[in-house]
Every structure is written in C-alpha cells, then in structure tokens.
Amino acid sequence: MVKKFGFIAHMPDEPGSLERAAGVIKKYEGNINRIQYDRRIDPCTVFYEVTASADNYERITDDLAAIGYLQTSLKPQSFLKFSVHLPHTAGSLSRFLNYTTESGANIGFIDFDDAGRHPDRLTVSLNLEDPAAVEQLLDRLKSRYRIEILEYDTTGKHLDDTVFYVRLAQEIRELIGESENTFLLSFLADTNHIAQELMNRGNNPRQVFDSVLLTGRTLRATTGRNFYADVQRIAVTPRVSLFCFQMPCGGNVYVLTTGEENLMIDTGYGIYHNDVMAMFSHYGLGDERRFGQLVISHADADHCGAGGFFPACALMHRGTRDIIKTNNRAYGSRSERSVLEAFYTKMINLFSQFNPSKDSTCFPEAGAESRSIFPVLGTVCLGDLELEVLEGLGGHTFGQIYLYSESEGLLFTADAVINFSSLIPERAAYNSLADFLVTSVNVDSDLAHKERRALIGLAAKTDQNLVPMEKRCRICGGHGAVSVLEQGKLAPLGEITRYSVTNP
Known part of the structure; x- marks a missing residue:
C-alpha cells in the first residue's frame, strides 16, 4: 500500500545534488508529489513529499542518510x-x-x-x-x-542564510519551547509548503516566514504584564449585564452575568487564560466555577482556545466540534483541501496554546423555524434573558452560529459582522497576518457576504421595532467594539475603558 511521506534533504550546493537525490527516490519506485528548493532562501535545503510503500520509503531515507542528504535534526548552531x-x-x-x-x-x-x-x-x-x-x-x-x-x-540568532531553516527552527523553539526534532522538521516542512503556495501567487516567501514568526511573537508579547483589554459593560435586562472584552490579539470574550452565574460566549486564546481570569476577578466575575454555561460561536482558536480550562460543558455546533477534531478550520467547506487553511490552523493552535473544551454538547439539527435566512437551532438562557441560536451558512467557517434576542436587542454575530473601524492599529495589524497567510479568513467568501448582509438586515429590522421603546439592537461582533447601526454604518456603543495589568 502506497502512502504520501514528507522529508527534508540537506545536500551540497553543487551540480548534480538534486539529480542524485531524485535517483535514489526513483530507484525505490517513489513518486515525487512536491519538491521545493530556492537557493535564495537556503542554498542547501530541499523539501520533498513522495508517494511510496512504507518499505520503499524506509529504503529511500536510509540511502539518503547514507550519503549525508537526509536532514534528521535541527540542532542550534x-x-x-x-x-x-x-x-x-x-x-x-x-x-x-x-x-x-x-x-x-x-x-x-x-x-x-x-x-x-x-x-x-x-x-x-x-x-x-x-x-x-x-x-x-x-x-x-x-x-x-x-x-x-x-x-x-551560540543561540542561533546570528546564523546567516546558508542555514536559514536551522535559524528559523531556533526562532520557533523560542516561541514554543524545546521540541523534538521530528515535530520541528514537520512544522518547517508545512511552513515551507505555504511559502511555496504563496510564492506561486506572487508573494515574497520571506514575508511568509516573517508573518509566521510575528504571529507567535505578538501573542507572547501581549501576555503577563503586557496583557490588556478594552472593555464595555452594558445593562441588558433588570437581571443581566453584558461584558465585552476585546483581547490584545484575536477575538472578543463576552460574559453575560446575573451577579451569581455567568454565561461566557467564546473564550479567547488559551495563552491568555491566566490573564483573562485575573481580569474577570477584577470585574467581580469570579473564577472558572462561576461559569455555568459556555457557548462557542465557531472553531477558530481565538474563539474556543481556552474552553478546556472551564469545568462547564461547552455548547457548540457539530461543525465546530468536527473542525476541532480534524485540526483544519476549512473542514466542511469548499476550501477543505487548502494547504494554507490546514497550516494556519496547526500554526495558530500551536502558538496560542490551544486548549479546547474536553466536554461539549452539540446543538440539535435545524428544524423548520428560521430567523431571516438562518435556521433556529434552539435557545440558551441566563436569568431573564433568552437567546435564540441561529445556524450560519458556513461563510467564515463551517458551524459558526449566532445568538439573537429580538426583545432585548442583542445580536452576537461572531466573525460575520465586525466593526473594523473600532479596532486599534495593533489589533488590525495582528489580524492582517491571518489575512495574508490564508489570503482570506473566510472559507467561502460568497456565503460570508450573504451572511453579513442578512445579519445587518436583521439588526436594522430589530432597530425599527425597538427605537419606539428607546432601545437599540446591540451588534456584538467577534472582534471590535459592541456597536449600533448609525445611517447604515457600525458605531461603537457607549464608553470603552482600558484594562491593563499595570493599570486595572
């Protein structure tokens, strides 16, 4: 039985090296599916994917190792x-x-x-x-x-580009700690694969490597004493208040609270969990045990990556559960086979210390009831607040859901509707890294546009019904400020305050 295998070759920068390696692969009936070499990046490193039987693949790597061509370690030089x-x-x-x-x-x-x-x-x-x-x-x-x-x-920081990938591996080690050579080699191969893909689309491969490293470095640089959040607190009902916490990087964390019990909508990255809990304590929201309900809007790490720290069972769409299991944010979409999406999921889960909920319950399948173009999957309740759970169409990710209260004017739109103008430059710059690495954060842009139009229309219709009662539809996006519609555009609602560790 043939399978696809990947390996990295480190060979002399001299005529005939590539031919000699290809001869070894041919000798054992291997078929080369992918090869990437660019001496402008690293003059000695070549990435291969080959299809072969397991026995023949072992013979290929044995022969390459015997002539010194097989890269098996990435020791700091x-x-x-x-x-x-x-x-x-x-x-x-x-x-x-x-x-x-x-x-x-x-x-x-x-x-x-x-x-x-x-x-x-x-x-x-x-x-x-x-x-x-x-x-x-x-x-x-x-x-x-x-x-x-x-x-x-001796740290590897001053290595020149004759050993570019060794230097890159050392920089990754600084972000994730010591790792086995096998894992690092696999991660480098994946990084090289998306660099190859984006280079074929006209992008500079150096920008790819820089964007990968900057993603991890930015996350690490915004934890601990450098953690901060922008906060809105909004009265929803006589018994329920809403907190919106804009994380330094990634998606918002929402907490609905009665003062005795909390419902969390999305969790932020796992890497922020300790900082988030210190912030919750500052605002009187208690520890993990106070969160009796946890709702996950979709499977991206910045929305579900800290769920495993909470004892509450997480409520999510079956598509969200499946994306978490398959470790591919494009699962269930027309982009499912995209190497960019698969790599980005692996990368961001690694850098952000992904820890999704171990205990989850999926919303039921859609019935006949719908709200606008979105099927209604059920409800979640806290105190005197009831929220409908609406099933998205799969534009941003398969399984994304929205929460809606017509009577109280609340619409949680996840990443389908975002007030981008409310993002501070640092957040906008971080978000642009994902846009570059996957070319679009939506797995199906046509569906994403359709969903956004329908949600904005739902918010506008809700406003029409609530304005006579001096109430508005509050749009709670997956990023940015809680906003209202003003002449068709999103405008931040109320006061936004800054929480930071040095100035809580």
Whole structure:
C-alpha cells in the first residue's frame, strides 16, 4: 500500500545534488508529489513529499542518510565571525581552510583583498553544529595565527542564510519551547509548503516566514504584564449585564452575568487564560466555577482556545466540534483541501496554546423555524434573558452560529459582522497576518457576504421595532467594539475603558 511521506534533504550546493537525490527516490519506485528548493532562501535545503510503500520509503531515507542528504535534526548552531592575519605566502589560505574543513564548519562569509586597507587580514564567518568543535577550532587557530573574534553566538540568532531553516527552527523553539526534532522538521516542512503556495501567487516567501514568526511573537508579547483589554459593560435586562472584552490579539470574550452565574460566549486564546481570569476577578466575575454555561460561536482558536480550562460543558455546533477534531478550520467547506487553511490552523493552535473544551454538547439539527435566512437551532438562557441560536451558512467557517434576542436587542454575530473601524492599529495589524497567510479568513467568501448582509438586515429590522421603546439592537461582533447601526454604518456603543495589568 502506497502512502504520501514528507522529508527534508540537506545536500551540497553543487551540480548534480538534486539529480542524485531524485535517483535514489526513483530507484525505490517513489513518486515525487512536491519538491521545493530556492537557493535564495537556503542554498542547501530541499523539501520533498513522495508517494511510496512504507518499505520503499524506509529504503529511500536510509540511502539518503547514507550519503549525508537526509536532514534528521535541527540542532542550534554556533555562529563565529573573526579576522585572522595570514602570512602573504603561497598556500596560506589553503592551509587555513584545511583547519575549518576538519572542524566541520560551514563557511558563510569570507573576505580578503591584498590591495585593500588590511592586505594581510582575512575575515571569515562560520556556522558549526558542535559547540565543542568551536573551541577546538579556536585553540588550533590561536596557536598558529593572530586572530580577533568579532562575533560569537551560540543561540542561533546570528546564523546567516546558508542555514536559514536551522535559524528559523531556533526562532520557533523560542516561541514554543524545546521540541523534538521530528515535530520541528514537520512544522518547517508545512511552513515551507505555504511559502511555496504563496510564492506561486506572487508573494515574497520571506514575508511568509516573517508573518509566521510575528504571529507567535505578538501573542507572547501581549501576555503577563503586557496583557490588556478594552472593555464595555452594558445593562441588558433588570437581571443581566453584558461584558465585552476585546483581547490584545484575536477575538472578543463576552460574559453575560446575573451577579451569581455567568454565561461566557467564546473564550479567547488559551495563552491568555491566566490573564483573562485575573481580569474577570477584577470585574467581580469570579473564577472558572462561576461559569455555568459556555457557548462557542465557531472553531477558530481565538474563539474556543481556552474552553478546556472551564469545568462547564461547552455548547457548540457539530461543525465546530468536527473542525476541532480534524485540526483544519476549512473542514466542511469548499476550501477543505487548502494547504494554507490546514497550516494556519496547526500554526495558530500551536502558538496560542490551544486548549479546547474536553466536554461539549452539540446543538440539535435545524428544524423548520428560521430567523431571516438562518435556521433556529434552539435557545440558551441566563436569568431573564433568552437567546435564540441561529445556524450560519458556513461563510467564515463551517458551524459558526449566532445568538439573537429580538426583545432585548442583542445580536452576537461572531466573525460575520465586525466593526473594523473600532479596532486599534495593533489589533488590525495582528489580524492582517491571518489575512495574508490564508489570503482570506473566510472559507467561502460568497456565503460570508450573504451572511453579513442578512445579519445587518436583521439588526436594522430589530432597530425599527425597538427605537419606539428607546432601545437599540446591540451588534456584538467577534472582534471590535459592541456597536449600533448609525445611517447604515457600525458605531461603537457607549464608553470603552482600558484594562491593563499595570493599570486595572
């Protein structure tokens, strides 16, 4: 039985290397499904996906390992840059290079000009995997030459682009902690795959790698003492109040509270959970045990990624449950086979410390009742507030749901309707990373436009009925401020305050 396998080859930057690797794959009847190599990024690294039987794949990798072509580890490499004073005699450079070769060093930069300002000085930068080899090389060189160390780094931060993917792996390690080589190699292969896809669409692959790293770095940089949220508090009924918490990155967290019991709509990223609970305590919302109900609007990590920290059973659409299980936000849509969507789900779940609810109940299948174009799946209640659960069409993700109270003027629109103008620049910049990496955050843009028009229409109709009673339809989007319609446009409602750890 044949299967698809992936591996990374690290081969000499010389004529015939690719042909030699292809010959090994052909020898064992492997079929190359994907290959990506760009010496402008990394002159020695090639990514492969091949179809072969399990036995033949093992033979392929064994043969590639035997000739030194198989990448099996991503150890942090040391970077060493120094100048060395060589005698101006025939063979001096050759003897010097013999020492670097014996140490296993990879030369990334070399500079010498006997007509320049320093005619006897050679400047070299090296990458070495074994820290002990660095010390041994320096000892050998110091005993023979006058040298000056210009840079010496063992963290991998100063590696040059001759080992680009090793450096990238080290930067990923800094975001997620130490990981097995097998996992890192797989993650790098996936990252390379979306870079290949976006490059074929005219994008710069460097921007892809930078966007992946910036996503993880931004999340880490907004936790702990750097955590903040923009907060709205709105009276809904005599017994129920609504809190809207805009997270530093990702989606909003909503809490409906009677003062004794809380209902949470979406959870934010898992990485923010401790910060969110400290914030809840500040606003008198208690700890995890006070949340008797948890409703998940859809399966993106910024909306369901902290559900596992709460003891309450999470209510969700079956599509949301299935997306969480398959680890692909495009599941159930026409974009299901998109490599961009699959990678983004894996990446954001990793960086955001994804911890979805372990205990969940799915809303029932749609019946005959509908609200606008949306089937009604049931209701959720807290105190004297009842919210209808409306089934989306699958424009943003399969299984996205909306919550609606006609009498109280509440419409939770998840990521179908967002007041983008209310996003501060930092949030807008973070959101743009996802837009770039998946080209569109909607798995079906046609359906997403249809849903948005219908929800805006529902809000406008609700307003017409409520205005005589001096009430409005409050639109609670998945991101941005709770808003109302003003001349057809979304306008933030009431006062928005800032919570931060240093100034709660």
